[in-house]
Amino acid sequence: LARDLAAGPPIAQRLTKRAMLAGRLLAAMANEVGKLVANDVAPISDIDDAMGLGAGFPEGPARMADEHGLGVLVETLEDRHETTDAARYEVSDGLREAAESGGFYDEADDDEGMNYEQIEVEVDGAVAHVELDRPQRMNTITPRMIDELDAALDAFEADEDVRAVLLEGAGDRAFSAGFDAASAAPEGSLDAAEMSRKGQRVFGRLEEVGMPVVAAIDGYCLGGGMELATAADVRVASEAGQFGQPEHNLGLIPGWGGTQRLKHVVGEGRAREIIFTARNDYDAETMYDYGFVNEVLAPDEHDDRKWELARDLAAGPPIAQKLTKRAMLAGRDDTDAGLELEASAFGHLFTTDDVWEGLAAFQQDREPEFEGE
Template identity: 40%
Template sequence: MEFKNIIFEKEDNIALVTINRPKALNALNSETLKDLEAVIEMLEKDSEIYAVILKGSGDKAFVAGADISEMKDLNEEQGREFGRLGNKVFRRLEKLNKPTIAAISGFALGGGCELAMACDIRIASEKARFGQPEAGLGITPGFGGTQRLARLIGAGRAKELIYTGEMIKADEAYRIGLVNKIVALEALLDEAKAMAKKIAENAPIAVKLCKDAIDRGLQVDIDSAIEIEAEDFGKCFSTEDQKEGMSAFLEKREKQFKNR
């Protein structure tokens, strides 16, 4: 399947998804969001994909934000619907049943920062810049920024960044927990692929259930979360991969997982 604003590639069990609007610094318009939703639907159905890397085209930007030229003349209802579209797509990405890594080369502002936060792991180049500048445009963050940023870095720091519209560098993003790792720009994609490969070498069903336990557990109290973990832990013992992983460990041989 081909997309107008997204490039989809597959390397073994790893998917590489590139937002491809370099002249607009990969800004997200409705068309691109719908392309992304179609890609996510494809990924949901592909049992041979064990990890996903999301990046922007070129080195200047991961995604510079939502497309201001499209938003400028929206009325209240149209604005609400545009926000709902972005939130629906990003939530579907967040709930994707395989791990996602955002490889952030340059600007990740507004919708770009929100897109990165919808991924499980964020690797940034040393040239990356982050921010939620929406208040300076007369709007609020609309694709989950008011919710995910506070959950990732705490309400006080999130409010400061959102209220001021301050743009921060990669080292500050790392310090406050917004990104997992910083690497040189030229090493960014290799680092993301190396991490994706390491993830893909583990039992895919177990990784999927780890993600499920973490994400669902964060939404409930600790006692309920422990029950979720026990439920997912138990499910692993119905898989061939659990038998293979433990047998390989005891027999001191290389494991051969089959996603079953």
């Protein structure tokens, strides 16, 4: 038996053991959460917030348990209780009730609109302001945060008054230091691949959304955080900005579009340098020289300028901006397709009121007031 096990696939065996241990740990945490809920100690959201701030579980154990599946966790506890007869594995009433009702959180509430927990969203005039809101964890990115960004983009596209997006990180330490591998690591290769595809799709929406997106960078912009900034249309950075794609130091590669999008911003040679050297200390001036950053600003200028730029872009012609993004994206790998879309868009725009407003404003030497019509 020992020799048979020794002949097995070591990586798969190691990952299987890790996944089983992780499942047991999550089951135990979910059980304790169930006890707190059953005893009316605190609302479920408060429990998750407290664990996120003080125990290194930014998504919160209840949210993590819901995503894992409470039915699976109940079965894990029942198996351990049957095997060990230890009291700590006895399923709590709160956990069992939550499993029967479909989760600690009410999915119906989520369906009415995303409850933002890891980003802050505010619309200021025509600018949608998104702040990655995990300053205690350097605004590191979790699957939950990606879902919230996805929902926020849905809301912006449905709001005709939103004409630009300003994206930044909370606090002054980081735009985002990347993926939160400490508390949201995938359980295996399939889970990792799916998480990669989700990030690729949602970050890609910044390129596709029909309005300009400004990334305002202050502090660390590393790994997945840099991949997120890469998908923006314009990037401004404070002098304190620090950049890099250090995934190779972990034996990984950028997984949220970095191997594809970065080369279109800085050129393939610079993209290879940034990824292969795995440095995490590129300063803002260097990234300006590379073409990644559009402006480098002194700390006392950064806040005013990011808003000035976002508002200037929001005042632009929304139909032309949307079609420009489409044409540039279409031509990324197929110049002929991009040129054809450019020609079609050019013709279409002559049927819009915005063109005549732009021409009239030019003749009258005034600022145009585009309505997106």
